[in-house]
Amino acid sequence: MSGLFHRLAKRSGPAIPFTIDGAPAEVQAGDLLIGAILLHRHALRRFEFGPGERAGYCLMGACQDCWVGLADGRRVRACTTRVEPGMAVVTGGVGE
Amino acid sequence: MSEPVPAEPTLAIVGAGPAGLRAAQVLTEAGLRPILLDEGHRAGGQIYRRPPPGAERPAAALYGFEAGRAQALHDLADALASQIDYRPDTMVWGIAPRAPFGFDLDCLGPRGHERIAVDRLVLATGAMDRTLPFPGWTLPGVFTLGAAQIALKAQGMAIGRRVALVGAGPLLPLVAHQYAKAGATLAAVLDVTPLGAKVTAVPRLALLPGTLAKGVWYTVAGALRGLPVRSGVRAIAVEGGRQVEALTWDDARGRRHRVACDAVGASFGLRSEAQAADLAGCRFVFEPVTRQWQPERSPEGRASHPHVYLAGDGSGIGGADVAELQGERTALALLADLGRPRDAAREARLDRRLARHAGFRAALDAAYPYPHHLVDGIGDDEIVCRCEGITAGTLRRAATERDAREMNRLKALTRAGMGRCQGRVCGHAAAEILARTLAVPVETVGRLRGQAPIKPIPLREPV
Numbered sequence: 001m002s003g004l005f006h007r008l009a010k011r012s013g014p015a016i017p018f019t020i021d022g023a024p025a026e027v028q029a030g031d032l033l034i035g036a037i038l039l040h041r042h043a044l045r046r047f048e049f050g051p052g053e054r055a056g057y058c059l060m061g062a063c064q065d066c067w068v069g070l071a072d073g074r075r076v077r078a079c080t081t082r083v084e085p086g087m088a089v090v091t092g093g094v095g096e
Numbered sequence: 097m098s099e100p101v102p103a104e105p106t107l108a109i110v111g112a113g114p115a116g117l118r119a120a121q122v123l124t125e126a127g128l129r130p131i132l133l134d135e136g137h138r139a140g141g142q143i144y145r146r147p148p149p150g151a152e153r154p155a156a157a158l159y160g161f162e163a164g165r166a167q168a169l170h171d172l173a174d175a176l177a178s179q180i181d182y183r184p185d186t187m188v189w190g191i192a193p194r195a196p197f198g199f200d201l202d203c204l205g206p207r208g209h210e211r212i213a214v215d216r217l218v219l220a221t222g223a224m225d226r227t228l229p230f231p232g233w234t235l236p237g238v239f240t241l242g243a244a245q246i247a248l249k250a251q252g253m254a255i256g257r258r259v260a261l262v263g264a265g266p267l268l269p270l271v272a273h274q275y276a277k278a279g280a281t282l283a284a285v286l287d288v289t290p291l292g293a294k295v296t297a298v299p300r301l302a303l304l305p306g307t308l309a310k311g312v313w314y315t316v317a318g319a320l321r322g323l324p325v326r327s328g329v330r331a332i333a334v335e336g337g338r339q340v341e342a343l344t345w346d347d348a349r350g351r352r353h354r355v356a357c358d359a360v361g362a363s364f365g366l367r368s369e370a371q372a373a374d375l376a377g378c379r380f381v382f383e384p385v386t387r388q389w390q391p392e393r394s395p396e397g398r399a400s401h402p403h404v405y406l407a408g409d410g411s412g413i414g415g416a417d418v419a420e421l422q423g424e425r426t427a428l429a430l431l432a433d434l435g436r437p438r439d440a441a442r443e444a445r446l447d448r449r450l451a452r453h454a455g456f457r458a459a460l461d462a463a464y465p466y467p468h469h470l471v472d473g474i475g476d477d478e479i480v481c482r483c484e485g486i487t488a489g490t491l492r493r494a495a496t497e498r499d500a501r502e503m504n505r506l507k508a509l510t511r512a513g514m515g516r517c518q519g520r521v522c523g524h525a526a527a528e529i530l531a532r533t534l535a536v537p538v539e540t541v542g543r544l545r546g547q548a549p550i551k552p553i554p555l556r557e558p559v
Binding site for chain 2 (some may be wrong): 004005006007008009010011013014028029030031032035039042043044047049050052053054055056057058059060061062063064065067074075076079080082095
């Protein structure tokens with residue numbers, strides 16, 4: 001499954017398994033959650049005030065466009081959150 | 097200073113970019129141990145952002161011709177770590193005055209919420225991209241230029257497989273150069289300011305080879321040769337159903353163009369992150385060239401509040417080199433106010449260098465005139481507030497039908513600036529739209545006041 005982001009700099013290191021809407025996915029240690037999701041999807045969340053989806057915007061923790069939900073109930077800002085093994089992202093099928 | 101000065105004052109620096117790190121260095125040289133509060137995970141700030149552990153790459157690959165400066169700053173951060181109270185992943189979300197003087201800082205960090213009492217405050221809060229709405233700008237795949245750069249620097253990723261970049265400042269040629277060098281496919285590199293202004297400015301810019309100068313230099317000197325660079329572009333629009341599919345624009349002669357792409361990085365200069373200075377009670381002034389309100393800063397870095405010091409892009413857009421100089425200078429001013437011995441020669445040297453940069457800054461601003469044509473082209477249906485989907489038409493009607501003549505009144509009537517980002521993204525465009533609708537200068541509509549918490553706080557804090 002290819003997403004919006006495109007990894008240009010390959011690096012060695014352990015793979016980090018996580019899930020998006022229950023589907024297993026793999027990224028690399030050091031990836032931020034926004035990159036981890038957008039390597040596999042085209043968006044992060046539904047826009048709650050109108051039609052359409054959102055995929056983040058500023059990547060520096062300012063615009064608040066990239067909040068996503070995790071299966072454990074946490075809501076996190078994807079651009080300032082490092083992906084952790086076993087993280088379970090819940091988007092409701094956004095950006096597939 | 098009339099009030100008694102404590103023997104061991106508690107000093108806090110907010111922000112660990114070029115300005116905050118240089119300020120920390122000066123304070124440690126004087127035997128002090130400042131608290132350095134960093135929203136980031138690793139000190140360095142945004143322009144010299146360091147990848148998270150595990151994602152490191154060589155400095156030359158990450159920062160290009162800035163590698164030397166970036167490396168020096170990162171080495172400084174590592175060297176300072178044992179001499180300062182460094183708090184990574186820590187957001188200052190509230191600042192309140194304390195009696196008889198000083199501040200309480202409300203922070204959220206890895207240990208949860210914490211209130212820190214400080215005597216004096218250095219604010220080095222940096223800047224973010226300045227954005228303007230255009231058709232399609234809320235589609236997934238449209239990011240700021242800064243975001244495009246962070247994806248590359250912090251993650252080694254491009255924001256898409258065919259990327260178009262749009263800008264009105266020196267960040268555009270820099271990001272284009274970095275993307276091309278990293279092997280990304282660039283569909284278009286569009287400058288909404290005219291090329292003529294840059295050619296005119298080059299003789300003055302060439303005198304000072306700073307970060308920002310290099311951006312202009314790259315535009316005119318042909319370092320982007322072979323890339324699809326266009327200047328004087330107008331009426332940009334993104335097409336797409338669920339996501340970005342193409343970018344269209346008018347060239348300088350009015351001909352329409354279209355390229356297929358799956359991601360767009362677009363922003364138009366920088367705006368200061370100044371909410372912390374607002375909460376600390378600093379007076380603001382309008383900066384007419386970059387058209388924004390910023391905390392008032394003396395040449396030595398003093399704010400209007402006697403216990404607040406300012407440095408870097410958070411109080412005036414000057415770029416990373418200026419931020420380093422200002423961080424050093426403002427920390428010297430702080431030491432002087434504490435009654436510490438002064439190094440007049442060092443102060444004078446910094447003042448001379450900062451004055452030289454200020455002259456250069458004027459040339460740079462001339463090279464990148466404000467893109468009024470983009471504001472004029474914002475249609476009534478266009479979303480201005482990304483957080484809550486509030487349109488330009490709603491803002492205009494509030495001005496004409498409900499007598500909104502000032503930004504906080506506009507916010508109360510329309511909710512623009514009340515969403516999760518507190519107007520960081522829409523505030524500039526909303527002010528320009530309001531001022532044009534009322535046919536008044538943009539400074540007369542004022543600015544959105546900062547409010548605590550200055551960023552959203554998760555209801556469930558880390559355990």
